[in-house]
Amino acid sequence: MSSIFFYARKDAKKNWKTFFFVIIAIAISTANIIILNGFMDGITDGFLEKNMDTSSGHVNIYPDEQDKYIEGLGIKEKKLEGMDGVVAYSPRITAGGTLHYKEKFKTIKILALDPSKENEVTILLSKVDSGETLATNDRDGMLMSYRLADDLKVKPGDEATIVFENGKPRVFKIRGILHTGLAMDTNTIIINFEDAAEQLNLFNKASIILVKLQDETLSGQYKNKISEELGIQKIKEWKQEIESVLSSFKTFREISNFMNAIGLFTGAVSVGIVLYINILHKRRQIGILKAIGMKDLQVLFVYILQAVFLGAIGILIGDALGYAGTKYLEAHPFPDPTLGSLGPRFHLFLIYDASLVTMLIVILAAAFPALMASRTNIIKAIWGN
Amino acid sequence: MEIIKTSNLKKSYMLGKVEVKALNGVDTSVEQGEFVAIMGPSGCGKSTFLNLAGMLDTPTSGEIYLEGNDVTNMNSNTRAEYRLKYIGFVFQFFNLFNELTVMENVMFPMMLNKLSDYKDRSKELLNLVGLGDRLHHLPSELSGGQQQRVTIARSLANNPKILLADEPTGNLDTKSSIEIIELFRKLNQEREQTIVMVTHSPEIGGMADRILHFRDGTIENI
Structure with a gap:
């Protein structure tokens, strides 16, 4: 050789x-x-x-197939609080509606959340380009995605009316303009959880609960554990959530x-x-x-x-x-x-x-x-x- | 002892659609320690015979024996092994490796043969051919005669039983040619090296022990 x-x-x-x-x-x-x-x-x-930063927890809880919402939110939150390894959780309500500003209106996606809980799980509320973010007890305040704001030519401080999917209108004040770099930048409005629950008559209900774990690698284990504890079948790990992004x-x-x-x-x-x-x-x-x-x-x-x-x-x-x-x-x-x-x-x-x-x-x-x-x-x- | 023996050796080539019989039944033998010259006109089969005896080529029919072993139908690897260990070649156009120095050219066959003392031995061989002071020169820095002497040193690298030379002086001036033939004579006499040499020159051929005259692919009886 x-x-x-x-x-x-x-x-x-x-x-x-x-x-x-x-x-x-x-x-x-x-x-x-x-x-x-x-x-x-x-x-x-x-x-x-x-x-991951804005749209997903390590584990996300969804309503079961036959349900539109997760029922008994209060009890479920208590159970999550009592589980070792669960650092935080954030329930969200998602709904449809229209946004009216002066003579213009647009179809919107409404995302309602509790800022104090959301901030423990994601950094979504920090993605504000101008104005301020949504505060915990800020009733009648909203964040508007930047493309929607551009289309309607609104700025922080302006007021606009949201007509919820059940036809109920309510005036909200624009606190800030949201820029996430994701699809939600198109036509999303973020409001306080309580405001949405009130308008949609959804007491003790949520569309999704984002759960943050101490160790994200244990998401598979916690998926089963949470499913057993909460009696909910449709629970997705973060890996499953990002599959669609990966594909x-x-x-x-x-x-x-x-x-x-x-x-x-x-x-x-x-x-x-x-x-x-x-x-x-x-x-x-x-x-x-x-x-x-x-x-x-x-x-x-x-x-x-x-x-x-x-x-x-x-x-x-x-x-x-x-x-x-x-x-x-x-x-x-x-x-x-x-x-x-x-x-x-x-x-x-x-x-x-x-x-x-x-x-x-x-x-x-x-x-x-x-x-x-x-x-x-x-x-x-x-x-x- | 017969070191080379051929029996009814034939070799034909196809030149287009025409079959050319380069060798047409050669029966001959070379004794160990002999210095044999092969002579004859161009195209008579001298080089073809040398190539077959040196296992560079395979015959169309007939047998070749080296040291009594039938080497006619050996596979490519065994032939290469034989060439490496038992046969040394000296070509008309020197055919040295231009990228290697004189010493590297000589030691390379020994490296292939996995000999350990290849450096000392290559120096020794180059001293023998009178080029001990040119070890680190490239072939292109040497004259034709010197290059041919390097080829001879390389051919002796693995102490071959047989040295085959195809017109070794064909590309040299008279003085260099005489030096090369004298070197062959010296190797033959002092080391009992078996040498088979193809030449056109009667003077050069005359310095061998015996001459095989080829004509039309066979050996002429003179």
């Missing part, structure tokens, strides 16, 4: 000018994978964190994988072509190698090993470029109207994955030229017949 390593190294050194371009192609492919996947992770993580990223991930594949294919083709041409030029040398006693498999290894050298150098450079690029873009993300900013997120596994995949592709790309070299006919190679 040492003789194979020796010759492969010497030959690669001699041809470094040719191989320089191969190394650059490999480096760019590797860096491309790291940065692109970093972007995908950054966007996915950003969406997931926002969802919406599937297409983006596929596009990203396709782009990675194109990058890798380009790198692989360059490696394959350069090695192939190099081997064509080295036919006589390969003939001599075999004439002096090198076996077919050893010749194959020489050129595979050479590809591994080139791959290793290219991957190291690509890792460094990918790391630097990802870190730079992480620190200087692109502004985005929805998420606030759009940037990659660096994880060490990005480097491992990119390195491993690129090395495998490089070896595969080298396999054909190496096989061709190993099957070289000695007579034809030396005498050019």
Whole structure:
């Protein structure tokens, strides 16, 4: 093996000018994978964190299939308070309605919550762009999503009328404009839990209860425990909640994988072509190698090993470029109207994955030229017949 | 002892649709320690014979024995192993590895053969061929005669039983040619090295112990 390593190294050194371009192609492919996947992770993580931060507890309790609301909210809250490992909970009411402001009106989604409880579970109420957030005992106050506010041209301090789904109207004062970076930015109104309960005649009822646990990894265990304690079947863990978000990223991930594949294919083709041409030029040398006693498999290894050298150098450079690029873009993300900013997120596994995949592709790309070299006919190679 | 023996050795090539009989039934043998020259006109089968005897190529029919072993139908790996350990080659166009230094060229077959003292031995061989002061030069920095001497040193790396030389002086001037043949003579006499050499030159051929005259793919009786 040492003789194979020796010759492969010497030959690669001699041809470094040719191989320089191969190394650059490999480096760019590797860096491309790291940065692109970093972007995908950054966007996915950003969406997931926002969802977790604003829309979900570690465990969410829903009404059973036949019910519209969770009944007996007071008793259920008491039971949750008594459970070890439950840090906080926040009941919410969701309803539909219309919002009237001057001559305009819009269909809205009403989200009613108790600010003091909600703040223990999510940071939704901190996502206020202008004005102030909703206070615990703020009756008749509301937060309005920023797109709705833009459409109606309202500002904090204005008053608007909410007509609830049962037809009951009530005037609320706009306290602040909400900007979450999520779908709820379109047409959501947040009001106090008590106001909604009063308007909709929903006493001791909720549409959902968000539960925060001491240890989110125990969500599966608590799902069953809460189900038993509260007598409710429909309970979802946070992982189930984000499944829908993850699935919406599937297409983006596929596009990203396709782009990675194109990058890798380009790198692989360059490696394959350069090695192939190099081997064509080295036919006589390969003939001599075999004439002096090198076996077919050893010749194959020489050129595979050479590809591994080139791959290793290219991957190291690509890792460094990918790391630097990802870190730079992480620190200087692109502004985005929805998420606030759009940037990659660096994880060490990005480097491992990119390195491993690129090395495998490089070896595969080298396999054909190496096989061709190993099957070289000695007579034809030396005498050019 | 017969170190090379061939029996009814035939080799044909297809040149387009025409079959060319390069060797047409060669029966011959070379004794251990002999210095044999193969001569004959171009296309008579000299190099083909050398390639078959050196296990670089396989015959169409017939048998080849090296040290009494039938090597005719050996597989590719075993042939490579034989070439590495028992046969040394000297080519007309030197065929050195240009990316390796003189010393590396000589020690490389020993590395392939997993010998441990390859550095000392390559120096020893290069001293033997008179290039002890050129160890770290690249082949491109040497004259044709010097390059051929490196090839000879390389061919002796693994102490081969047989040294096959295909027109070793064909690309050299007269002075260098004489030096090379004298080196062959020295190796043959001092180390009892078996040498089979193809040459066009009657003067060079005349320095061998015996001459095999080839014509139309067979050995002529002169």
